[in-house]
Amino acid sequence: MSNGFKVTIGNLAITDPDFEEIVEDQDFDGTYAGNGSTSIPLYISHNSTSSITGCGLFMQAYTGADYSGVNGPTEDYNDILAWGDAYNAGGEEGGFQIDQDNDEVFESTIYTGNGTLAVPISLTAGANPGIIAADEEVHIDVRIFVPASETSARNLYIDFGLKYTYTS
Amino acid sequence: MEGWTKYFIDSTSENGSDKLIEAGKASWRRGRLDGMVAADISNGKVTVSIGSPAVGQFWQSDTFISSNVGTKCIERRVERYISKEDFEANLYIYIRKKGIEASVLLVPFIAKPSELHSAGFEQYCAITRDLVGQWIIAELNDKEVSFYITKDKK
Numbered sequence: 001m002s003n004g005f006k007v008t009i010g011n012l013a014i015t016d017p018d019f020e021e022i023v024e025d026q027d028f029d030g031t032y033a034g035n036g037s038t039s040i041p042l043y044i045s046h047n048s049t050s051s052i053t054g055c056g057l058f059m060q061a062y063t064g065a066d067y068s069g070v071n072g073p074t075e076d077y078n079d080i081l082a083w084g085d086a087y088n089a090g091g092e093e094g095g096f097q098i099d100q101d102n103d104e105v106f107e108s109t110i111y112t113g114n115g116t117l118a119v120p121i122s123l124t125a126g127a128n129p130g131i132i133a134a135d136e137e138v139h140i141d142v143r144i145f146v147p148a149s150e151t152s153a154r155n156l157y158i159d160f161g162l163k164y165t166y167t168s
Numbered sequence: 169m170e171g172w173t174k175y176f177i178d179s180t181s182e183n184g185s186d187k188l189i190e191a192g193k194a195s196w197r198r199g200r201l202d203g204m205v206a207a208d209i210s211n212g213k214v215t216v217s218i219g220s221p222a223v224g225q226f227w228q229s230d231t232f233i234s235s236n237v238g239t240k241c242i243e244r245r246v247e248r249y250i251s252k253e254d255f256e257a258n259l260y261i262y263i264r265k266k267g268i269e270a271s272v273l274l275v276p277f278i279a280k281p282s283e284l285h286s287a288g289f290e291q292y293c294a295i296t297r298d299l300v301g302q303w304i305i306a307e308l309n310d311k312e313v314s315f316y317i318t319k320d321k322k
Contacts, residue, residue, distance in 0.1 A: 060235065163234075
């Protein structure tokens with residue numbers, strides 16, 4: 001069993017409207033294959049005086065400047081997406097997972113067509129689905145689950161983002 | 169100029185470039201909303217316009233994505249509400265694109281061919297009864313323009 005999986009996610013940094021910005025990348029702790037990582041809490045808010053709507057969560061290839069993985073951002077993204085694809089198809093558990101009601105049950109796993117930029121996962125956390133109101137703070141938890149069959153220990157980097165609609 | 173421009177019945181206009189919006193010096197929702205006859209959205213390369221000879225209700229909303237490298241506008245949107253008065257006035261609405269190529273009309277999917285009218289670089293969509301109560305929406309991303317009709321503006 002390999003125990004050397006470490007995943008770094010870039011985090012939310014929105015300037016218009018200004019979100020409370022997490023400047024530093026976030027690291028999941030090293031994770032054994034066949035296990036979920038420790039979860040990372042994400043708190044999302046903004047400083048607009050009106051709501052942002054149509055909020056969705058998505059994963060994409062890492063776009064930050066501090067990549068120090070092995071295979072490159074695109075390959076890392078494809079790997080984690082493939083883990084989710086396999087799990088969604090009934091295979092072993094794996095992929096990027098989201099818990100939107102903070103019950104430590106990660107109800108969503110990102111796979112092709114679910115949690116990508118083209119098809120984001122709807123934000124359900126918060127007072128109203130898909131909406132982050134002025135002065136509201138939405139809390140979600142995320143983690144990585146490494147499939148048991150993975151044997152190639154390595155560091156992986158991905159972006160996790162928010163897609164939303166806003167009227168200036 | 170990336171952003172939007174409102175045009176009013178008294179021949180004045182209001183600009184909301186991305187830079188002005190980011191600086192807090194322009195806001196669609198807090199700016200003038202009455203007396204609008206047309207609105208543009210532009211990504212700096214292509215400009216899309218919706219307008220009519222008469223005053224109408226317009227709205228704007230853009231889609232953004234955020235990640236660790238900041239925020240990016242991936243889709244700009246301008247919306248015009250079709251009212252009962254528009255229909256009763258036998259009104260026409262134009263939708264056009266101005267870019268590297270000549271202005272072209274982008275409404276055939278909205279109106280039946282018999283309801284389309286051309287005049288120079290503009291073409292027009294007649295307001296039919298089935299459009300009343302809906303929004304005509306024009307969306308512009310980096311490469312493409314699309315239009316559709318919906319009861320719910322974004």
